Amino acid sequence: MDTRFRLARALLALALAALVQMVVPVEAAAPPPTTVRVAFTPLQAWGPLFIGEAEGFFAREGIKIEWVTFAGGADTIAVLIQGQLDVGAGAASAGFFNAVAAGGRVRIVADKGHVEPGFRAVSLVARRGLRVGGPPTVADLKGRKVAVNTVGAIAHYILAKALARAGLRVDDVELVRLPFPSMVAALQQGSIDAAILSEPFVTQAIQIGAGTLLVPAGDVAPGEPIAFLFYGPNLLDRSPEVGRRFMVAYLRALRQYVQGPTDRNVRVVAEYTKISSDVVRQGDWFPMYADGHVNINAIRRFQDWLYDLQLIGVRMPVTTLVDPSFQAYAAEALAAR
Missing domain, CATH: 3.40.190.10 (Periplasmic binding protein-like II)
Incomplete structure (x- = not known):
């Protein structure tokens, strides 16, 4: 009798365990992060991007950064248009204006530094x-x-x-x-x-x-832009949702960057630029707009200069050069959080 009772109890326990597995859903595994290829130059002006990765802001938005090294923003334009790069970073250039005039899908999407009086960076x-x-x-x-x-x-x-x-x-x-x-x-x-x-x-x-x-x-050159973020067709057209998530992380990092050369910010920039923390701390900190907005009038002045030098063949309406929708979305999303 005892043997039959123990056997029945064991069978009942197994049946209950199987029933629990059937009715209790197994938590789905988190989707793998989306890899975003970002232009890299070891300059202090890349600080918000460095902070975004180091502090986990991009990871929080489901993004993994893959750095691609370039000498300057002008070198990123062709590879952005070709889809071999997702986010460009650096100065606007004659190459950018000429590419847009030729129908290239590349746009300025956020501020990454500008000149203020006394600026020495x-x-x-x-x-x-x-x-x-x-x-x-x-x-x-x-x-x-x-x-x-x-x-x-x-x-x-x-x-x-x-x-x-x-x-x-x-x-x-x-x-x-x-x-x-x-x-x-x-x-x-x-x-x-x-x-x-x-x-x-x-x-x-x-x-x-x-x-x-x-x-x-x-x-x-007070008031002039130093650098921007650029999106190509990958984020403008093919995966704009990723572009929005990237911008949310960037603006979150930008808020930390504009606090200035804090100990944490200095350590992050020093790590990515491979320059000593003392040098980073003593250098000028790039002014940036905390909400990432783009100074449209400054772009227009710079375009006029390029046109006068005959480095570009046509003046483009600024609305065709800048896509403010990603910055606007991210600013609103962060304000609501």
Whole structure:
């Protein structure tokens, strides 16, 4: 009797366990994160993007970042249009305006830095020893080699403004194109005479004695945009929902970035740029709009300059260059959370 009772009880327990498995749903596994390929340059102006990954803001939106290295924003335009990159970052350039004019699906979608009075995070820096017997001046650059990361972008624009203060034009110097990380070594070696540098390389060049500050951007181009985020057809057309989630994470990171060089922000930027925390902390912090909105009038001024130099063939309506819908969606979504 006891044996039959124990057997019946065991069978009942098994039946109950099977019934529970049938009626209690198993929690579905979380979907894998969506990989988003983002342009990378080791500059302080990429701070919000670095913060977004380091603090898990992108992961919270189901996004995994894949960094793709470029010398500047101009180099990203073709690969964005081809769908080999999802998010571009950097300065607007003649290549961007010409691509849109030709029907390319690439748009500015958010602010990533602009110039304010006193701004030194982008500056014209001359090599030490350029002028024997005294500090160099802008006038000393006539006939000299001056580096920019991209021709027809904001560095070129700031250089033109700085040269004009000494009665010079860009044609009066020899333009050399170099990526920002290579400029400090080129100044040290004397292979270039000056460069438009961006932080953290402005501070690094001055600290190690490779260069002397000539003209900060804040003196010659206040109010002008430095950089933007760009979307290509992958996020504009094929996966706009991913584009919206990316922007939510970016604006969340931007809110942290605009708190300035806090210990945490400095550590994150130093880690991604491979520059010491002391240099990052001492450098200028890029002004950015906390809500990521784009200064339409500044884009119009820059486009006029490119047109006057015949670097672009047509002036485009600004509404065809900027898609504000992603930034607007993200700002509203964060306000509601």
